[in-house]
Amino acid sequence: MMKEFMKKSIACLLLLITVLIPSSRAFANSTFYTYSFDYYGNELESPDAYTAEDMLIGSMMGEEVGDFVSPSGMFVRDELIYIVDTGNNRIVVVNKAFKLVRIIKSIIINGEESFFNQPTDVFVDRNGDLYICDKLNQRVIHTDKDLNFIKLYTKPVDETILEGSDFLPIKCVVDTSGRMFLMAGNVNKGFMQFDKYGNFTVYVGANQVKASLFEVIKKRLMTKEQRERMILFVPTEYSNIAIDKDNFLYATTTTFNDGDLRNNPGKVNPIRKLNSLGTDILIRNGYFYPVGDLSWGSGGDVSGASRFEDITALDNDIYMAIDRIRGRVFAYDFQGNMLYAFGGLGNKMGYFEYPSAIEHMGSDILVLDYKAGSVTRFTLTEYGDYINKALALYKEGRYDDSAEYWEKVLHLNGNYDLAYIGIGRALLRKGEYAEAMKYFKSKIDINNYSKAFQQYRKIWVEENIGYLVGGFIVLLILPKVVRLIRKLIKGGAASNERKNSGQ
Amino acid sequence: MSVRTLVNKNRLLHLGKTLRFSLHCIFRPFDGFWDLTHEGRGSIGAANIILILCVLTQVWTWTYSSFIFYWPQWEYFNLFMQILPSVVLFLTWCIANWSLTTLMDGKGKLKHIYMATAYALTPYPLIRIPMIFLSHVLTVDEVAFYMVFYNLSSYWCVLLVVCAMMMIHDFSFGKAIFTCLATIVAMMIIIFLIIMFFSLITQSFGYFISLYKEIAFRLY
Numbered sequence: 001m002m003k004e005f006m007k008k009s010i011a012c013l014l015l016l017i018t019v020l021i022p023s024s025r026a027f028a029n030s031t032f033y034t035y036s037f038d039y040y041g042n043e044l045e046s047p048d049a050y051t052a053e054d055m056l057i058g059s060m061m062g063e064e065v066g067d068f069v070s071p072s073g074m075f076v077r078d079e080l081i082y083i084v085d086t087g088n089n090r091i092v093v094v095n096k097a098f099k100l101v102r103i104i105k106s107i108i109i110n111g112e113e114s115f116f117n118q119p120t121d122v123f124v125d126r127n128g129d130l131y132i133c134d135k136l137n138q139r140v141i142h143t144d145k146d147l148n149f150i151k152l153y154t155k156p157v158d159e160t161i162l163e164g165s166d167f168l169p170i171k172c173v174v175d176t177s178g179r180m181f182l183m184a185g186n187v188n189k190g191f192m193q194f195d196k197y198g199n200f201t202v203y204v205g206a207n208q209v210k211a212s213l214f215e216v217i218k219k220r221l222m223t224k225e226q227r228e229r230m231i232l233f234v235p236t237e238y239s240n241i242a243i244d245k246d247n248f249l250y251a252t253t254t255t256f257n258d259g260d261l262r263n264n265p266g267k268v269n270p271i272r273k274l275n276s277l278g279t280d281i282l283i284r285n286g287y288f289y290p291v292g293d294l295s296w297g298s299g300g301d302v303s304g305a306s307r308f309e310d311i312t313a314l315d316n317d318i319y320m321a322i323d324r325i326r327g328r329v330f331a332y333d334f335q336g337n338m339l340y341a342f343g344g345l346g347n348k349m350g351y352f353e354y355p356s357a358i359e360h361m362g363s364d365i366l367v368l369d370y371k372a373g374s375v376t377r378f379t380l381t382e383y384g385d386y387i388n389k390a391l392a393l394y395k396e397g398r399y400d401d402s403a404e405y406w407e408k409v410l411h412l413n414g415n416y417d418l419a420y421i422g423i424g425r426a427l428l429r430k431g432e433y434a435e436a437m438k439y440f441k442s443k444i445d446i447n448n449y450s451k452a453f454q455q456y457r458k459i460w461v462e463e464n465i466g467y468l469v470g471g472f473i474v475l476l477i478l479p480k481v482v483r484l485i486r487k488l489i490k491g492g493a494a495s496n497e498r499k500n501s502g503q
Numbered sequence: 504m505s506v507r508t509l510v511n512k513n514r515l516l517h518l519g520k521t522l523r524f525s526l527h528c529i530f531r532p533f534d535g536f537w538d539l540t541h542e543g544r545g546s547i548g549a550a551n552i553i554l555i556l557c558v559l560t561q562v563w564t565w566t567y568s569s570f571i572f573y574w575p576q577w578e579y580f581n582l583f584m585q586i587l588p589s590v591v592l593f594l595t596w597c598i599a600n601w602s603l604t605t606l607m608d609g610k611g612k613l614k615h616i617y618m619a620t621a622y623a624l625t626p627y628p629l630i631r632i633p634m635i636f637l638s639h640v641l642t643v644d645e646v647a648f649y650m651v652f653y654n655l656s657s658y659w660c661v662l663l664v665v666c667a668m669m670m671i672h673d674f675s676f677g678k679a680i681f682t683c684l685a686t687i688v689a690m691m692i693i694i695f696l697i698i699m700f701f702s703l704i705t706q707s708f709g710y711f712i713s714l715y716k717e718i719a720f721r722l723y
Contacts (some may be wrong), residue, residue: 040576444574450643453571457640 033350034342036416039287039444041294044415049331049340049384050365052350056098056375058085065092065100068373073121073133073171074357076366081359082122082130083368083375089116091132096361098375107132107141109149121171131180133169140169140182142198153180156200160189173243175276181241181249188237190278191249204278205238205251240357244313248281249274252308252321258296261305265289270308271321271332286337287417292323292330293341302326302345310357312365316392320358322367327352329365329378333391337418340384343367349376363388383412390422399426417443428452433459521546525553525625532623532663536670539622540615547614550621554593556628558586564631569638572649592690596620599689600668603682609672619671623663630656 032045058068069087076082080101083092091104106115117136124130128145140153155167168185175181178196181204190206219227239254256268271290273282288294292306306323308330313319317334327345332338344351356370363385365378380388390405403426406419413419424439425448433456440449461468524544528535539545562582565573597620601613611619634652641649669679 441570444570446571446574446643450571454642454644457642 033344034340036340036413037287037294037338038415038417041288043295046340046413046415047383048342048381049387050329050342050378051381052376053379054098054377055349056094056377058092058373060098061092061094061100065103068092070370071368071373072356072370073119074359074366074368074375075122075124076359076361077124077126077128079361080124081361081366081375082124084119084122086118086120089118091116091119091122098377104130104132104147107143107147107149109141109152120169123172123174125174125178126176129174131172131174133172133182135168135170135185138167138169140172140180151198153182153194153198156192156194158200160203171241173241173249175243175247177247181243183238183241191238191241191251204276205249205272205274205280206278239308240310242311242313244317244319245315247276248313250311250313250319252311254307254309254324256305258305261291265291270306271311271319273319282336283334284336286332286335288338290321290330290332290336290338292321293326293328306330309355312358312360314360314363316388317395318388318391320360320365322352322355322358324355327355329358329367333418334395339387339418347372350378352376383409386412387418390419394422394425399429402426421445421448424448424452428455431455518546518548518552520544521549522552525549525622528622529625529629529659529663532666533670536619536622536667539619539667540611540671545618545622547618550618553621553625553628554590557624558590560628560631561586561589563635567635569641571641571643572638572646593620595690595693596686599693600682600686603685603689604668604672607672607678607682609674609682611671615671619667620664623667624660626656626659626663630659 032043034046034048034050035043036046038044058065066088068083068085071083072086073084074082075084079096081094081096081098083094085092089105093101093104095101106113108114114137116132116134118134119132120135121133122130129150130141130143130145130147132141132143134141138155142150142153144150153169155161161167165186169182170185171183173181180194182192182194184192187203188206189203191204193201193204195201237253237255238251240252242250244250251272251274253268253270253272256270261268261270266284266289268291269280269282269289270292271282272280275281282290284290292308296304298304302325304325306328307325308321309324311319311321318331318339320329320331322329322343326343328341328343330338330341342350343355345353347353352367352369353371354369355367357368359366359368363380367376367378368374369376386405386409390402390409393399393402393405399422403423406422406426409416409419410423420439420443424436424443424445427433427436427439428448428451433452436452437449437456440446440452521544524535524539528539528545562585565575565580565582565585597613597617600616600620601611603609604611604616630652634649634656637649637652665676665679665683668674668683669676672679672682674682
C-alpha cells in the first residue's frame, strides 16, 4: 500500500517537473535575403522585391576622385546623385549611370573661396538650389544650381538656444515654399524650422515629456544628489529626416530602449510622418507597428531592435527605412503594412557594413554605406513591380484590377498575406461574401472578415426568414403541446404520479 | 468492483439528483449551499462532473468558437497548458481555503469546500457553452453582446463562491469576503513555494549532472 503510494507520488512529481521546467522558444534568425511577416510575426522567405544591380566605389571614377571616406549623406534629385563625402570634405555629384558629373569642395562666398569642414548632408530643391550642411563650420550654405552663393544659415539668436553651445547642422530638408527643417546636434527640441529668408522660427516635432506616476514618486523619494546623477530625461532626438512629394516630413529616431519598444511600440514610434505642425500622422494599420524586425535574435555581435538610420518616401507613398543594426531595408505601404525587408550585413553586393543613407530614384533604391564608402543601386523586380501596381490600383479604388495583380503576386509568393487580403477585398466589393470570408479567415483579417460576414449573415437571414420564424414559433408552442399530449395519454395517472411522489 | 455496482441505478439516480441540485444552488445560493452540505444534497460525483464540464467548456471555447473571438496559433497551441492552470488553481483554492478556515473556526471540511466551490462554478459551463454558438453569429462590432455574457458568467461564479464560503463555514458576509481574499494570498504563497521547490530541484539536478560530466571528462 505504502509502496504503491510512493510510486504514484514519484510518478506525479516527475510529471510535474517535466511540466514546470521552463522551455524557451528559440527564434531562428532569418537567413533569407528578402522576407515578409505573417500575422504572428514569423519571418517568411519571399522572392526578391529588389535586387542589387550596381555598386559605386569612389575609386571606380578614377584616381583623381579616389575612395569615399566616411560618407554620411546622400541626396537624389531627378537624374543626379549627390554624395556627401564627409571624410574628404567634399560633395561628389554623379549621374544615373554612376559617371562623375562634378566635385564640389568649396563655395565662393563674398569673393572668398570657403572650403567645407566635415559636411554631413545636402538637399537639392526642385529648382536645383543646394543646401549644404557644413557641420564643423557651423553653417548651412544655400547656393543656386551653378553654385552661386545665396545665403547662409547660422546659429540663431534665440533665448531657447544656449549661447556657448555649438551649432552643428546634421541633416536638412527644404519644402517647396522654402522653409527649411534642420536636424542639429545638441538640440533635442525637435527640428529647427527656418523661414525662406534664413530666420529661425520655431521647433517642430518635439516629443512631449510625460513623467509617469511611478517616476514622479521615485523622484520625490530621491535625494538631491541622486536626482542630479540620474540621466537627464530628454525628449527624442531624431536620427534622420526626409521629405516626400507632398511636403510631409518622414523622421526616424534611434534613441530608445529595446524594452520600451517591445512593450510600447505605439509610444516609441521609430518612424514618424510629421505634418507642418509637427504632429505625427503616420498611419499604422498593419499587423504590427512599423518598427523593423520583430524578433531580435542575437547572432555574432548583432543584437537588439532595429535602429533606422535613414528613410525615404517613394512617390507611391511606400516608405523605406534602413536599419543599421542588421543592414536591412524595410518597406512599408501607406497603410503601414510591412511589404518586404531585404539586405543584411556583409561585404557582398547587396549587403552593407554600416548603411548611412537611403534614397530613391524613380523606383530604384540607392543605399550609401558609411564604412565601405560605396553606393549600391537596387532595382525593382517583377515581383516588387506587381506589389507596387496592386497597391497603386487599390489606392485608386480599382479593387478588381488590383486583385489581378495580387493574383500574380501569389503565383510568385504563396505566403504573402497582403495579397490574400487584397483579393478578399475585391471579392467583398463584388459581393462574393462567402469566398471573401475564406480569404480573410486564412490571413486572420478580423475586421474585413466581419464586414463580409455581416453581409453574408444579412443575406442568409433574408433567405431563411421563414424557417427562422417557424422555428421560433415551434419553440414557443412545443412545451405546451407536449404537456397537452401527456395529459391526454396518461389522463389522471400523470397527476396521481406527481401526488404520490410527494414533492 | 464489478460493472453492476458501478452502474447501479440508485447511484445514478442519486448522481442525477445531486447534479440537478446545482441548478437550485445557483439561483438560491443561501438555501442551496446550506442544504448542500448540511442536508447532504450534493455529491462529490456531481462536483467532479461540473469540474469536468468546466474544463471541457474551456477546450470547446478554444476549438469551436468563431475565429473572430479566438484565433490560437495551432502550431504552438498546447491544450494541456491551457487546462492545467485552471485545474491547478481550483485545487490550490480548495487546499488554501481549507488551511485557512480550519484556523478561523470554519465548519466546512475539505470535501465540503471542494464540493461547494465546484457547485459554485455551475454558471460557467451553463453560459459559456451557448456562447460558443453565439460567437458564430456575431461580428467584430457586436463584441459587446459577447462580453456581457462573458462578464455575467464570471461575476456570477465569484458571487456564488462567496456565498458558498459563507454557508459551508457558517461565516458572516464580511468574514467570508475576508477569507476569500486571504485565500487568494495563501494561493500565491503556495504557488510561490511550489515554483521555488521545483526550480531548486532542477538546479540541484543540473548541479549533479554537471558534476557527473566533469568527473567523466576528467577520467577519460
